[in-house]
Amino acid sequence: MKIAVLHGAIINAGDFLIKNRAISLLKYFYPDSEIVEYYRNQSLEEKLPEINACDILVFAGGPGYCNGFYPRMAPVTDDLNKIKIPVMLLGMGWWEHNSDVVSQYSYQFEEPMRALFQKAMEKGLKMGCRDIATVNVLRNNGYDNIAMTGCPAWYDLEHIGITRYTGKGLTSSRKICISDCGNMANWGLAVELT
Template identity: 40%
Template sequence: MKKNPYYVILTGSKNNAGDFLIKYRAKSLFKELRPDREIIDIDGWKPFDEDTLTLVNGAEALLLMGGPALQKNMYPSIYPLVDDLSKITTKIALMGVGWKSHSGLWGDSQSYPLSDKTKILLKRIQSDGLFSSVRDYHTWNVLSRNGISNVLMTGCPATYVTSALDESFVKPENINKVGFSLGVSFIESPEMLDQMRNTILTLKEYFGSDVNFEVVFHHSTKKEFLKTHNATSNHLKSHLKFIDWLGCNDVKHIDISGSADNLINYYSSCDLHIGYRVHAHIFMNSINKASVLIAEDGRGKALRDVFGGLVIDAFNHLDTSFLGKVLRKLKLKSGYKAYNKQHEETLDVIKYEIENDFPRLTASRSSINANFEVMKQFLNKLP
C-alpha cells in the first residue's frame, strides 16, 4: 500500500526559545522547498507508543531534528524511539543535528564518545541510505570518524530565511537597543559567572542610559519551568539568583522562553545582539543584523567554521579529564579557566566593529547562502 506523503520530525522544543526557532524555521523550509510533503511534529524525548509507531511507519521518512542531540547516549536518552529499532520500518535520517562538547576543540570530534546503542542507531541511519544533515563541521567529523558517510553539513535549519538570502548585512545607523543573551555555564562555574557579570556591567556602562540594554533569558525564569522534561531546580534557582543580581545593579532583563515568536519578535527589535546563546546569534545573522557570540561550549565554537561572523571564545581551557568531570559533578571545582579580562576584550571587539562599519560581520551572508544550497540539496534528496 502506498505510504501517505508526509515526514515525521522529532523535535526537542520544551522551553528553550532556540529549540522552538529550530522547529519553526525547519517547517518553513519544508513548506517552501518540499511542499509535496506534510510535516507531522512529535516530541523527540517521548518513547513511541503503538499509535505513534504506526504513524511513523506510515511516513516517507523519520527525521531526527536539530539541537545538540549527537551525544554519548543519543539513543535512547535523547531519542527513546522504541526498544527495538527494527520495529521502525520507514527510513531514518538526521536533520540539523549538532554535537555537545564542553571544550569544543576539533580534537574532541576525533575521539567523541558514543555508546554502543547510539552506534546501533547511527549504523541503522547509515544502512537506510538517506542523506543526513548536521549543523556544523565538528559534528560532521564525529560521524565521519564513526563510519557514517552519507552526511551533509547544511547548517542549522534556524539559519535560513529565504526572503533574506538576496539581502546584505544591515549596518545599524544608530544602536538604540542591545540584547545580551545569558549563557548557562555560570550555573556550574563561578569563573563563568564572574565573566558574565563583568561583561554585562562593562557593556551597560559603555552603551549608557540612552541605549535600551537588556539581559535576555532563553529559558524560563518562572516556577512552571520545573514542569519541563528534565528541568532541574538548580537551573531555576541559579537564574533567579542572577535576576536578583541584575536588579541590584539596575540592569533590565526579559524572558523570551517558550516560543519561536518570542525570540523572533524580540531580536528583530534589536540593533545588536551580544552574548552566549547560539540561536540568538544564528537568528541575527539570518536576518542580516549585527551579533557577537561569546562561545561558552562546542556549539558556539563550531559555529565559527559554519558561517564566520564574530565569535569570541569565553574560556581558554576546560578540564575534561575523568577527575575533572567528577569534581565538576560534585561542584568542588568547575574546571573552567575563563579569561579574566573577557569583558575588556568583548568591549574592544564591539568598539572596533562599530567604528569600522562591522567588517567581520558583512561576510557571513555569502557563507550562509552557500550553506543554504547544501540544505536545498539535502531536502531535495529526501524521499
C-alpha cells in the same frame, strides 16, 4: 508526502526556533507535505503505527550526535527496527563539555548511537550536520555519508537564494537577547555575554 518530525521544542526558545525553521525548510522543499510533530523526549512506542504511516521520520536539530541522545534524550523506541520508514537526521550537532579539537578527534560513539546512524543511512540518506566540529567527529568515527547542512535555525527563507553577504542589514543594535538552553551550568557564561 507525510513527514513525521521529532523535535526538542519543550522549554528553550532556541529549540522552538530550530523546530519552526526545520518545518519551514521541509515545507519549502515539499510544499504539499503534511507535517506531524512529536516530542523526542518521550517513548513513541504507542505512536509507531502512526509514524510508520508517514513517508519519512525527521529528527530536527539539536545535540543529536552525542552519546546518550538515543535512547536517553530521544527514547523513540526500544528497537529501531520497528521504524519502517526512512529516518533523516537534519542539521543536528555534536555536543560535549570540552569541544576542543582534541576532543573532536578522540570522541567515540557508543553502540546505541551507531544503531541510530545505521538506521538513518539505511535508505542512503546523508546525515545532516550543523557545524564543522560535528563533521569532524562523525568522520573520525568512520562516517562519510554526511552533509554539512548547518542548523535549521540559520535559514531565512526570504533570503534563501543569497549566496554571499552583501553588507546590507543591521549596522548597530541597542539590545541583544540571549536564550539560555535550560542548563543552569551555562548561567555564568550567559551572564558574561551580557
